[in-house]
Amino acid sequence: MKYGFTLPQGDARTAAALAREAEIAGWDGFFVWEPVWGIDPWVSLAAAAMVTQHIRLGTMVTPVSRRRPWKLASETATLDHLSGGRVILSVGLGAIDTGFAAFGEETDRRQRAQLLDEGLAIVTGLWQGQPFRFNGTHYQVQPTEFMPPPPPVQQPRIPIWVVGAWPRPRSMQRALRWDGILPAIMTPEGGFVPPTPADVQAIAAYAAAHRPGDATPLEIVLEGETPGDDPGRAASIITPLAAAGMTWWIETMWSMPPLEEVRRRIRQGPPRPG
Secondary structure (H helix, E strand, O other): OEEEEEEOOOOHHHHHHHHHHHHHHOOOEEEEOOOOOOOOHHHHHHHHHHOOOOOEEEEOOEEHHHOOHHHHHHHHHHHHHHHOOOEEEEEEOOOHHHOOHHHOOOOOHHHHHHHHHHHHHHHHHHHOOOOOOEEOOOOEEOOOOOOOOOOOOOOOOOOEEEEEEEOOHHHHHHHHOOOEEEEEEEOOOOOEEOOOHHHHHHHHHHHHHHOOOOOOOOEEEEEEOOOOOOHHHHHHHHHHHHHHOOOEEEEOOOOOOOHHHHHHHHHHOOOOOO
């Protein structure tokens, strides 16, 4: 089991300071969210990389549909070199109520799914180097020899975690092509509920049955909030999920508390049972 922390708010200087605190406190990963318009996550993560040594760094999450894939490939590979190979790229369709329509971004779910698939194909293709060619519905890329950057430090690629709607087969198939899944548990009515240990166990079994036999183990990544001042209560949340197959727990504080409260929770450390 590994444990990450998502910074709910704060500028790049704050991200750097709290990433350093998170590393000292024993967290395994430090993540920032990616707004349509706001604090740039990649600048924040670059600042964090400069003051840390081993904690993993990433977004939670990047909506690929509104990113130029070649720009995203450049940012992630550059940060991977800066950090010495510590980047995780978490992706999804994104929450359209965060400003998609206000800035003219694509809001249709099917179109965003297509852009996500094509975008990931381009990002990973460019990571592998030139010559690279892609002909899709939304993007066309031709080989170029103009100052190609080096590939990422991490090989065969930077780990990619994908939001997967369980039990939607198409969404699950997308997530299982990559390195980790951020499960979104859908109800028959189309809503979402927190994952239970039974959900995690079912997802792990589905992944075992549908991923190639030579594939690396799939990370099952859940997020939520645990009380840093009540280890027993925290263990009661984490232990059943870990036993069911969860491999990463990402501590989140989406209620946007004051930064001093965020700092206190970081210093309390991850909710490791026992």
